Amino acid sequence: xxxxxxxxxxxxVVEKEDVTLDCxxxxxxxxxxxxxxxxxxxxxxxxxxxxxxxxxxxEISGRYSWNFQKSTSSFNFxxxxxxxxxxxxxxxALTNDYKLSFGAGTTVTVRA
Amino acid sequence: xxxxxxxxxxxxxxTGKRIMLECSxxxxxxxxxxxxxxxxxxxxxxxxxxxxxxxxxxxxxxGYSVSRQAQAKFSLSLESAIPNQTALYFCATxxxxxxxxxxxxxxxxxxxxx
Numbered sequence: 001x002x003x004x005x006x007x008x009x010x011x012x013v014v015e016k017e018d019v020t021l022d023c024x025x026x027x028x029x030x031x032x033x034x035x036x037x038x039x040x041x042x043x044x045x046x047x048x049x050x051x052x053x054x055x056x057x058x059e060i061s062g063r064y065s066w067n068f069q070k071s072t073s074s075f076n077f078x079x080x081x082x083x084x085x086x087x088x089x090x091x092x093a094l095t096n097d098y099k100l101s102f103g104a105g106t107t108v109t110v111r112a
Numbered sequence: 113x114x115x116x117x118x119x120x121x122x123x124x125x126x127t128g129k130r131i132m133l134e135c136s137x138x139x140x141x142x143x144x145x146x147x148x149x150x151x152x153x154x155x156x157x158x159x160x161x162x163x164x165x166x167x168x169x170x171x172x173x174x175g176y177s178v179s180r181q182a183q184a185k186f187s188l189s190l191e192s193a194i195p196n197q198t199a200l201y202f203c204a205t206x207x208x209x210x211x212x213x214x215x216x217x218x219x220x221x222x223x224x225x226x
Contacts, residue, residue: 098162
């Protein structure tokens, strides 16, 4: 069985603050993939990143960065210098061969 | 044009009515999925299909049925809708044989059952 836990239900920050979203996962597979998706108020799911279990390098893409630590089964996501447009629900997900298991999501509200 | 489309985008119906949600894709993917999203629960898998002749139940299939009419089309039916099926429904597709199983999502259908 596999499971994804996003313990933070809601986070509220003021614009330009950094915000870190936690994601902890459980799986018995040695090969797996982790994803982050963004769901803005309009409702669609926007793919942000994919990371495989053999690549523990951190990644930065603009104001977004991801920290993958296999030792603690965590794949955390940081938004640097947050903006109002970052307000959304963010989902962490884990996949084996066919199934995507999603966390419950973290709602991020960025206030101007 | 969008690669994965869902119709309708919004639907309000009454308890006991039969409802069909449709999904079409132009990505040429073999695998298709239906998920529902509820606040605080993330997305949960209802049904999935690896090809036209293959249909499988997901974790919450009770009260739902599906039909894979063609490689590009995968429909979800609620035979007799009930209020706790009010949710946001997503269709997704992925390529067969791809180990990382990247799924591409439709825009979602917001269903309200009164």
